[in-house]
Amino acid sequence: MPLLDIKNLVTAFHTPAGRVPAVDGVSLAIERGKTLGLVGESGCGKSVTAMSILRLVASPGVIESGEILLAKDGGSVDLTKLPEPDLRKIRGGRIGMIFQEPMTSLNPVFTIGDQIVEAVRLHKPVSREQARTKALEMLALVRLADPELRLDEYPHQLSGGMRQRVMIAMALACDPDLVIADEPTTALDVTIQAQILELLADLRRRLGTAILLITHDLGVVAETCDDVAVMYAGRIVERASAAELFAHPRHPYTIGLLAARPGPGGRHDGPLKTIPGMVPPPQHFPTGCRFHPRCAFARLPHCAEEAPSLRTVAAGHEARCHYADELSESDDLGEQRGAPA
Amino acid sequence: MKHSDSHHSRGFWAEAWRRYCRKPLALTALAFVALLLLVAMFAPAIAGTKPVLCRYKGRLYAPCLAYFDRRLEPAIFAKDKFRGTYPKNLAEKDPESWAIWPLVFQDPYRSVRDDEWPGRPANPARDEGRPSRINLFGTDQAGVDVFAKMVHGTTIALLVGFVSMGIAGTIGIVVGALGGYFGGWIDMLTSRVTEIVMCVPTLVLILAIMALLEKPTIWHTMAIIGATGWTGIARLTRGEFLRLRQSEFVTAARSVGAGPVRIMLRHILPNALAPILVPITFGIASAILTESSLSFLGFGPPPPSASWGSILNDARSNLSMWWLVVFPGIAIFLTVLAYNLIGEGLQEATDPRLREARK
Numbered sequence: 001m002p003l004l005d006i007k008n009l010v011t012a013f014h015t016p017a018g019r020v021p022a023v024d025g026v027s028l029a030i031e032r033g034k035t036l037g038l039v040g041e042s043g044c045g046k047s048v049t050a051m052s053i054l055r056l057v058a059s060p061g062v063i064e065s066g067e068i069l070l071a072k073d074g075g076s077v078d079l080t081k082l083p084e085p086d087l088r089k090i091r092g093g094r095i096g097m098i099f100q101e102p103m104t105s106l107n108p109v110f111t112i113g114d115q116i117v118e119a120v121r122l123h124k125p126v127s128r129e130q131a132r133t134k135a136l137e138m139l140a141l142v143r144l145a146d147p148e149l150r151l152d153e154y155p156h157q158l159s160g161g162m163r164q165r166v167m168i169a170m171a172l173a174c175d176p177d178l179v180i181a182d183e184p185t186t187a188l189d190v191t192i193q194a195q196i197l198e199l200l201a202d203l204r205r206r207l208g209t210a211i212l213l214i215t216h217d218l219g220v221v222a223e224t225c226d227d228v229a230v231m232y233a234g235r236i237v238e239r240a241s242a243a244e245l246f247a248h249p250r251h252p253y254t255i256g257l258l259a260a261r262p263g264p265g266g267r268h269d270g271p272l273k274t275i276p277g278m279v280p281p282p283q284h285f286p287t288g289c290r291f292h293p294r295c296a297f298a299r300l301p302h303c304a305e306e307a308p309s310l311r312t313v314a315a316g317h318e319a320r321c322h323y324a325d326e327l328s329e330s331d332d333l334g335e336q337r338g339a340p341a
Numbered sequence: 342m343k344h345s346d347s348h349h350s351r352g353f354w355a356e357a358w359r360r361y362c363r364k365p366l367a368l369t370a371l372a373f374v375a376l377l378l379l380v381a382m383f384a385p386a387i388a389g390t391k392p393v394l395c396r397y398k399g400r401l402y403a404p405c406l407a408y409f410d411r412r413l414e415p416a417i418f419a420k421d422k423f424r425g426t427y428p429k430n431l432a433e434k435d436p437e438s439w440a441i442w443p444l445v446f447q448d449p450y451r452s453v454r455d456d457e458w459p460g461r462p463a464n465p466a467r468d469e470g471r472p473s474r475i476n477l478f479g480t481d482q483a484g485v486d487v488f489a490k491m492v493h494g495t496t497i498a499l500l501v502g503f504v505s506m507g508i509a510g511t512i513g514i515v516v517g518a519l520g521g522y523f524g525g526w527i528d529m530l531t532s533r534v535t536e537i538v539m540c541v542p543t544l545v546l547i548l549a550i551m552a553l554l555e556k557p558t559i560w561h562t563m564a565i566i567g568a569t570g571w572t573g574i575a576r577l578t579r580g581e582f583l584r585l586r587q588s589e590f591v592t593a594a595r596s597v598g599a600g601p602v603r604i605m606l607r608h609i610l611p612n613a614l615a616p617i618l619v620p621i622t623f624g625i626a627s628a629i630l631t632e633s634s635l636s637f638l639g640f641g642p643p644p645p646s647a648s649w650g651s652i653l654n655d656a657r658s659n660l661s662m663w664w665l666v667v668f669p670g671i672a673i674f675l676t677v678l679a680y681n682l683i684g685e686g687l688q689e690a691t692d693p694r695l696r697e698a699r700k
Binding site: 054056058059088090092101105106107108110118119122154167170171 | 352353524587588589590592593594595596597598599600607608611612
């Protein structure tokens with residue numbers, strides 16, 4: 001049984017301009033100890049999906065339907081229907097979250113130590129000294145230099161990379177089963193990014209925590225994830241293991257994303273390939289397949305009339321495309337595809 | 342401490358204090374208020390007719406505390422029929438007694454009688470009561486020393502400021518926080534209540550309550566100033582909470598399992614406090630001014646209780662006695678000015694936009 005099973009989640013924003021379905025029927029499953037990467041461009045709904053799991057979606061967003069089942073004591077509990085006090089025990093206790101912006105995710109008027117101690121004491125009845133010891137442990141775990149000094153420092157005294165490590169320490173402080181990392185490295189420079197990713201991978205190995213990694217960076221996914229789900233316009237369009245996805249993409253969007261990466265060594269013949277058009281705003285989703293206006297393989301009028309469902313195209317591999325079976329490695333867009341470096 | 346200088350962690354308030362200290366005017370104002378606080382606390386030791394400490398019939402007493410609360414006057418002095426005249430009676434009834442006297446032997450509630458202090462005549466009254474060596478600020482119509490009145494009036498002035506703003510601050514922060522954090526119908530309710538209370542005229546309400554009650558005291562005045570003065574604070578608090586509840590660190594706190602009360606008190610309030618303290622400081626000045634105005638008009642605490650405004654009230658019918666105007670007038674002016682300067686200094690010290698580059 002998966003650790004977290006999201007079934008047909010629909011999260012919509014009820015704005016004065018109308019109902020905007022940011023997450024429109026998303027299903028995901030995360031197994032214990034595995035890493036699932038959720039990939040997509042900005043605005044596809046991946047962050048909203050993550051926030052929906054812990055019911056942190058800002059109003060006017062509302063989880064309209066679907067289930068989010070967290071494994072518990074042999075059975076499962078639906079997070080969308082859990083009363084708030086019980087949900088608070090899960091937040092930080094069984095599911096931890098790392099946010100995108102380390103610069104603003106920490107309270108400026110408290111020391112680092114205070115904030116980690118708070119995270120610990122919210123879930124475990126320990127004394128301040130014990131919590132402080134645990135905080136020190138966590139800082140050492142995330143490989144923050146001079147943890148004793150850092151404990152009494154304020155967020156503004158730390159760099160972005162260090163703050164992100166502190167966030168990771170806070171999220172892991174109570175040994176959660178699942179960590180949701182919402183674009184944890186987007187706001188950091190590349191060298192720090194590499195360190196943070198390596199840290200996450202190391203922590204996963206050592207602690208056995210499952211990770212839901214949300215990112216728009218395929219390179220990050222390739223390095224760290226066991227499974228991948230690609231999201232577009234509020235829906236999952238392809239789902240497979242990482243190895244399978246990069247080797248045999250079966251959805252035009254995924255193919256386009258992979259083709260749009262610069263090749264190794266940075267040399268190109270001709271301009272970079274892009275996916276024409278833009279991500280459609282939720283108020284104006286195209287009819288039929290939401291990707292069809294930008295799709296190089298679209299076959300009108302079928303693709304414009306009928307929305308494809310997510311179906312199995314190979315073992316453990318699903319794609320939301322009518323013609324997924326016909327897409328193969330010999331396709332034109334595949335010029336620069338291939339397993340990542 | 343293991344920290345080296347470069348690692349010296351300075352919290353937000355420590356930083357603000359450093360910035361505040363760089364402004365001499367603000368520091369002077371703070372020193373003045375500190376001085377007032379000392380005067381208010383030690384008023385009976387500065388001016389009074391009761392000994393600060395005395396030894397009588399083998400035991401130690403502190404009769405001066407009676408100025409704070411009549412019930413604190415040691416019973417033995419009533420029993421032995423002292424009737425408030427300590428110097429002579431102490432010496433007569435117990436030759437071995439000794440006493441430590443206040444700095445200025447004058448009473449804020451009554452005139453000093455002939456020979457009460459051995460060798461000194463009674464306080465002059467009326468026009469003869471101009472400032473002299475014995476009566477530093479002169480005496481009023483009835484011969485009561487003005488300096489003593491002002492020293493004891495400091496207690497009232499500061500009390501009015503702190504108590505009424507304490508009440509106003511508490512109500513304002515709670516109402517504003519609830520509205521700003523929860524939004525929705527709670528916000529609508531609190532905003533409407535705030536607007537209704539804003540329309541209530543403070544001064545008129547105090548006068549009305551004074552008229553209705555049999556024994557109005559200064560505590561009633563303070564309560565009403567507090568109960569009507571919280572609206573500006575509430576609006577400011579609401580704005581700050583509205584802004585801060587969308588912060589990333591609030592979401593991060595929720596993701597770690599913090600509940601709404603914890604988030605409001607521990608996470609948002611410390612971040613919101615700086616701008617809220619400013620109108621509270623100005624409110625203290627305003628409360629002092631309101632109380633002085635009421636006393637000046639004759640609606641202050643009834644005699645014998647002395648406040649600066651009531652001295653001014655005396656002055657109304659005795660304009661030739663300039664000392665009744667000048668001294669309390671200057672005191673009120675300086676106090677209100679000091680609080681305003683403190684509020685301004687606080688504002689500049691905590692406003693991130695006005696900060697100079699960090700050194």
